[in-house]
Amino acid sequence: MKIDWLDKLQRLLQTLAFCLAVSGIQYAFRPDKPYYIPATYSLAIGTLTWALVDFGRHLFASSEEYGWPKGIAGFALPLVGIVLGYLGGTLLADWWCGVSSWDSAGRAQLRISIGITVVAGTVICYYFYVNGKSAWMQARMTEVHSQATEAQLKLLETQLEPHMLFNTLANLRMLIGTDPVRAQDMLDRMIAYLRATLSASRSTQHPLADEFQRLADYLELMAVRMGPRLAYTLDLPEALREVPVPPLLLQPLVENAIRHGLEPQVEGGHITVQARTQAGPKGRMLLVLQVSDTGAGLNAAPPIAPTAPGTSFGLTQVRERLATLHGEAGKFELAAHAPRGTSATITFPLTTSPA
Missing domain, CATH: 3.30.565.10 (Histidine kinase-like ATPase, C-terminal domain)
Structure with missing residues (x-):
């Protein structure tokens, strides 16, 4: 499948905006901590999950209608992507912030982070799926409308051709006698x-x-x-x-x-x-x-x-x-x-x- 890099960039920007929104909500509940910490974790986890899911779907046979993997792969891919994205993104953010989310002090926050990741990952995957389905349906509607327009034009032309022919024959008939x-x-x-x-x-x-x-x-x-x-x-x-x-x-x-x-x-x-x-x-x-x-x-x-x-x-x-x-x-x-x-x-x- 040919990769549409403009589409990939659009999805990445949407993912980054969604991650910043999630980190903003987290900060609103924990204003005692610096904003860059939830933003770093959210961006790292979200970007890695997006990359795994959006590029990973090209490894499977996808539906022509929606561009999404068929069968069990359509459910397994976002699940695996969310899990690996969370693990990899958390490790990357831990390294960047100089902390560890896996020690006893961070386990309470870890459970909250896992819940947020599952919910946010599911929501954005579903959003991209529905968005792709909507784009395909819009394209089909445009194609059907174009076909209907072409059929209407051909109908009008088939009516016009005999009209033109009869007028010409009528002119010829007038001239034959004179x-x-x-x-x-x-x-x-x-x-x-x-x-x-x-x-x-x-x-x-x-x-x-x-x-x-x-x-x-x-x-x-x-x-x-x-x-x-x-x-x-x-x-x-x-x-x-x-x-x-x-x-x-x-x-x-x-x-x-x-x-x-x-x-x-x-x-x-x-x-x-x-x-x-x-x-x-x-x-x-x-x-x-x-x-x-x-x-x-x-x-x-x-x-x-x-x-x-x-x-x-x-x-x-x-x-x-x-x-x-x-x-x-x-x-x-x-x-x-x-x-x-x-x-x-x-x-x-x-x-x-x-x-």
Whole structure:
């Protein structure tokens, strides 16, 4: 078993603090004697007992859950450690203080010392055992929560992929009847786009650069149908290219901008997708992803039936994925964009520092 020296240091410091507390209690009952005497005995016995038990447990097969020896060794080790720690620590303290605890004069105090050692040793061994068990349970809870979060994200993504596919097929169907040549070109682009998108979406996160590349593919696909009515700009700083984000996070926002912003206008419009950072609360850096368009705008857009494809499903998915990943720290805002159009903004804490 690999020894965690930082953990050992922490346990040693806790043991020393406990020993000083015990010696303080002893001194409170016997203030006629100098404090350094009970402190010396307490520190010597406690430190030696800790070393025997904490290092001795590595000699036995230990439970993966608690890091404590299995079976009879789990009971025998602290017992032997307390006995040997008491004997060795008492001899060491006797030598240091220049007295003998084993002569007739010290036997009355010896019985009290033995009782204190047994009680204190049992208490601190039990404390370390419970502390280790609690740490393991906390780690398991964190692992289970992480697995549940990942499962929730995969569920949301499996719902989003067919939604994106159906929207694309609906666009293709509209073009087949009016321009078969462009429909063929759009079909070829759609096959290549779906192959790349569905392959990339099998993981819960990918670099922001990949997300922008998928958006570029999708916008080129839409440009086949809309022609000069669709223009776009993708603004991704070099320092943010490797920042991890969930796949298809921005896709619903771009689809929404085209469907409700640009398509209702005869002249179409321009879509801008931008990534940037900003300072958050307590000095924490936030990632800001914004999709804005020069389309019809929130108030000017005609009402759409709730059952129409793409009306609210994609935006709902964005909100749910942000809540699953970041809780209240993940924010999604939809607002009017000056001088016209709509702006959709996603904000959440950066998990890694920009390059």
